[in-house]
Amino acid sequence: MFLIKLNDADGDGIPFYKELELNKELEERGYSERFNPKENDMYGDYDGDGVPNSVELFIGKDPAKPDVLGIKLTVAVGFNANQTYLTQLIKGFQRASQVVYDYTDGYAMITEISIKNNVQVGSEEWESYMVRVKPESNDTLLTYHGFWYWKWVKNLPGKEGGYVLLFREFGDKTPDEYYRGIAHELGHFVFGIGDEYITHTCRYIIESREWECISYDNMTAELSKRDINFIQLPTIMNKAEKFSELSIPHNYQWFNQQLYELQNTLIQIYTDYGWDVNSWENFTTAHWEIKFQINSQGVTHTSAWEMVFDILSKDYLVSFNGVQNINAGLELDLDFNNTRDERLPFDYIPRTGPYTGVGYYLRVLYQEGSQ
Numbered sequence: 001m002f003l004i005k006l007n008d009a010d011g012d013g014i015p016f017y018k019e020l021e022l023n024k025e026l027e028e029r030g031y032s033e034r035f036n037p038k039e040n041d042m043y044g045d046y047d048g049d050g051v052p053n054s055v056e057l058f059i060g061k062d063p064a065k066p067d068v069l070g071i072k073l074t075v076a077v078g079f080n081a082n083q084t085y086l087t088q089l090i091k092g093f094q095r096a097s098q099v100v101y102d103y104t105d106g107y108a109m110i111t112e113i114s115i116k117n118n119v120q121v122g123s124e125e126w127e128s129y130m131v132r133v134k135p136e137s138n139d140t141l142l143t144y145h146g147f148w149y150w151k152w153v154k155n156l157p158g159k160e161g162g163y164v165l166l167f168r169e170f171g172d173k174t175p176d177e178y179y180r181g182i183a184h185e186l187g188h189f190v191f192g193i194g195d196e197y198i199t200h201t202c203r204y205i206i207e208s209r210e211w212e213c214i215s216y217d218n219m220t221a222e223l224s225k226r227d228i229n230f231i232q233l234p235t236i237m238n239k240a241e242k243f244s245e246l247s248i249p250h251n252y253q254w255f256n257q258q259l260y261e262l263q264n265t266l267i268q269i270y271t272d273y274g275w276d277v278n279s280w281e282n283f284t285t286a287h288w289e290i291k292f293q294i295n296s297q298g299v300t301h302t303s304a305w306e307m308v309f310d311i312l313s314k315d316y317l318v319s320f321n322g323v324q325n326i327n328a329g330l331e332l333d334l335d336f337n338n339t340r341d342e343r344l345p346f347d348y349i350p351r352t353g354p355y356t357g358v359g360y361y362l363r364v365l366y367q368e369g370s371q
């Protein structure tokens with residue numbers, strides 16, 4: 001007991017010598033804030049990556065180096081949710097945080113949600129939240145304007161138009177059960193990644209007033225009728241319930257090769273259904289066709305991980321979907337060689353996990369509303 005007191009006089013759980021060590025690091029990196037051996041530094045965020053000092057130490061990150069993105073979300077609940085539902089909603093975000101931490105291989109997590117209960121759907125207040133939970137059930141979750149998370153972060157005009165739409169229930173699942181779906185939507189909202197369960201070949205159906213895109217489930221079924229086995233991408237942007245990781249360059253090598261080899265069969269199948277298709281490229285993923293800029297240079301045809309790497313890494317400024325020059329300012333070391341990676345390491349294979357229970361550290365701010 002006596003020893004512990006000596007080493008951590010301020011009681012913030014960070015040993016005295018560690019605070020001095022971190023201060024040296026902060027100084028070297030040019031940050032102005034310092035740990036104070038006489039004061040509680042738990043809640044500070046001296047490297048500005050969005051994750052509090054104590055959380056970084058608990059999960060094995062560095063509080064003096066921007067090495068994990070802390071995502072902060074505001075959430076409006078469009079009905080008078082009871083305690084049980086609010087608990088399920090919070091659990092949903094805790095678990096979603098862990099899925100995001102997994103698919104970014106430890107480089108992003110949700111650090112804070114500000115929930116307001118009982119907000120009138122469609123009101124001006126409703127539209128001032130990044131995530132909106134509608135009172136009804138639905139069989140799909142939606143993101144309006146991928147990447148617009150950064151409009152909110154930068155407080156840009158028109159940010160209200162970009163948001164994540166959740167529902168009281170997704171199918172018959174409550175948020176604590178559909179958290180993988182939330183993590184998929186944050187893939188769109190925060191990182192600008194596109195879907196990998198559908199192609200970019202879509203058409204407008206006048207009768208139903210809906211867009212229809214060729215999906216890989218449909219393609220799988222059509223090909224299986226012809227005894228052809230089709231392999232889908234093993235990614236969370238394809239099937240959130242089944243897969244946990246993001247696509248890498250290698251995935252697209254074999255996936256697009258497969259489309260190329262099946263080109264004639266696919267063109268025949270979908271031409272018969274009235275689609276205007278003439279090349280394997282019509283069957284590539286919605287994500288693959290995303291166009292964005294890095295340091296003002298146009299980029300297209302990349303895997304999800306390459307895009308996420310550029311957004312997170314301080315070497316690049318990413319512009320996409322009307323949001324200019326975004327970068328989370330992090331230093332990534334995905335190959336663990338103690339040197340910051342300048343690009344996604346060649347032949348990078350996403351890690352399983354990490355599972356550090358980061359959801360436990362989610363900070364929840366709660367406000368009761370009245371309609």
Ligand SMILES: [Ca+2]
Pocket residue numbers: 010012014019035036037038039040041
């Ligand atoms: Ca201290």
Ligand SMILES: [Ca+2]
Pocket residue numbers: 044045046047048049050051052053056063
């Ligand atoms: Ca921090």
Ligand SMILES: [Ca+2]
Pocket residue numbers: 047049051056061062063064065066067068
């Ligand atoms: Ca850090």
Ligand SMILES: [Ca+2]
Pocket residue numbers: 101102103104105106245350351352353354
């Ligand atoms: Ca992972």
Ligand SMILES: [Zn+2]
Pocket residue numbers: 184185188194195
């Ligand atoms: Zn999606």
